[in-house]
Amino acid sequence: MSCYVSVITSSSRGALAVLRVWGPRAVEVVGAAWRPRRGAGFEVSEVGRPRLGLIGAGLGDEVVATLISRAPPQVELHGHGGSAALTLVLDALVVAGATLRPPSDWVRDEAGSALEAAALVELTRAPTARVAEFLLDQSLGALRRALEETAVLCGGGPDELAAVRARLTRLIAVGRVGARMVAGARAAIVGRPNVGKSSLLNALVGYERAIVDQAAGTTRDVVSSRAALDGLPVEFVDTAGLRAARDDVEAAGVAAARGVRAVVDVVILVFDRSRPLESEDERLLAGRDDRTILVANKSDLPNAGGLASRGPMIEVSAARGDGVDDLRAAIAARIAPHPPQPGEAAPFLPEHLAAIEAALELLHSDRPDIARARLLALLG
Ligand SMILES: Nc1nc2c(ncn2[C@@H]2O[C@H](COP(=O)(O)OP(=O)(O)OP(=O)(O)O)[C@@H](O)[C@H]2O)c(=O)[nH]1
Ligand SMILES: [Mg+2]
Incomplete structure (x- = not known):
């Protein structure tokens, strides 16, 4: 009969550490390690009622213990943060019969399916509020429900299968x-020397990340900086x-710059609007694809006219900031x-996308039964 303990707060410095104890023997193990300040032992605690006590050798650490649920058994412990106090508590729980597990194991045990668990794990790393809201929707089951409903429709006739394809x-x-x-998306800023790529990086991220100089060939390595655009990292x-x-x-x-272009989601192709186009500009224009955004920089200087009719260009002045908001958008x-949309189901890991793409392929090859199995396999 097992009992597990996971530390669910971060291991960095902090006033509090929160532990979860779960598994069939959770209540019994906490009962053996925790000494109440007053009243009877932990086993008779009321569900949801925090109780103050001590855990650990000697005086021990002061720990608030709450019985979260009896079935399945779940206990939450709040002790002092910092590795020494935490070790005192963990050692006592291990002696009483608990096994230490990473917090992701507890999340997996708690969540409704592997999808919700994965969303909760990713939520701990969400860099913006928009990403956090999106992952919360998935952690509350949006994607799981959509896959379950779609899997049911896989057993239907032509109308249902058409609905599955649309979904x-x-x-x-x-x-x-x-x-x-x-x-996180990656956007490369590419162009001939001296067109203002580094100036544009600085304008986009809002601080002087890259060195800017009038000498062509200033940037010789790949320089990167993180930012959020409309909540997108x-x-x-x-x-x-x-x-x-x-x-x-x-x-x-230059070789690294060409390599970067291959692995990014967006290519920001920059030209100097104040100078005639050169053969390298022409080569870059010819090599654009659907990831490319064309940017005519130095809009504060007189226009040399070389970019007319070369496709939709966003005019900016990296030096003055004109047009940078349009470029961000x-x-x-x-x-x-x-x-x-808020609350909408969406895959959020590459393996989800791969499985759903494979399921759609299977439908096209008239194998709804295997498509259904592929979708349900994602639920873990
Ligand atoms: N007038 C004007 N000058 C600019 C603008 N953007 C950049 N510059 C100038 O153009 C020169 C080159 O700028 P950088 O940002 O270093 O250009 P780059 O494309 O990174 O150049 P390399 O790293 O050498 O490839 C510098 O003197 C900048 O001050 C702009 O919008 N207007
Ligand atoms: Mg540069």
């Missing part, structure tokens, strides 16, 4: 955004200006073209 298609669209919200990556490098260091920077729209 899976929407889940994939919002899931691409959901996975990006959780992992984005890592901006400034790169070396693309040209035939003048030395080995610049060549390494365009980047956010590119990262989250189909953002999940």
Whole structure:
């Protein structure tokens, strides 16, 4: 008969440590380790009523113990933070029969399904309120319910299967955004030397992250900085200006810049509007894809006119800040073209997306039974 204990507060310094004790013997183990300040032993505690007592060798640590539930047995302990006080309490619980488990194990035990557990684990790392709200929706079962309902429809006729296809298609669209919200999107700033890429990085993130200089070839490494756009976490990556490098260091920077372009969600392709286009600009324009946002920088200077009719350009002055808000909005729209609505079900990890994409494929190949199994497997 088992009993587990997990520390669910962070291991950094803090006034309080919160522990969860769970498993069939949880009440008995806490009863053996915890000495009440007054009244009877822990086993007779009322559910939901905090009680003050002591745990640990010698005087022990003062610990508030609350019986959260008898079936399944769950106890919450509040002791002092800091590793010494915590060790005192944990040692006593282990001697009484508990096994120490990572907090993610407790979350898995508590949550309704593997999906809710994964959402709760990701929630502890959410970098913005928007991401936290999105993960809370999934931790409360939005995605689980959607998958369960869709799995039921997989057993139906042509109308139901058409509905399944529509649901899976929407889940994939919002899931691409959901996975990006959780992992963080990456946006590379790319262009010829001296067009103002580093100035633009600084304008986008709001502080002087990268060195700016009038000499072409200033940025020689990949420089990145994190920011939030409309609650979406984005890592901006400034790169070396693309040209035939003048030395080995610049060549390494240019190679790294080309490599970065391959792995980002958005490519911000920057041109200097005040100068005629050069052959490298033409090459970059020819290589654009659906991740690319075109930016005409230095709008504070006279326009040399080379960018006319080269596609929709966002005009900015990185030096003065003009147009930077429009650019932020365009980047956010590119990262989250189909953002999940409040309360809406959405996949949030790459493996969820992969399984749902596979299920849609299976439907197209007339295998609704296997598609259904693929969806249900996500619930763990
Ligand atoms: N007038 C004006 N000058 C700008 C603007 N943006 C950048 N500059 C200037 O252009 C020069 C190059 O700027 P950087 O931001 O270093 O350009 P970069 O593209 O990062 O250059 P490399 O790192 O060398 O590839 C600097 O002298 C900046 O002050 C702008 O919007 N207007
Ligand atoms: Mg630079």
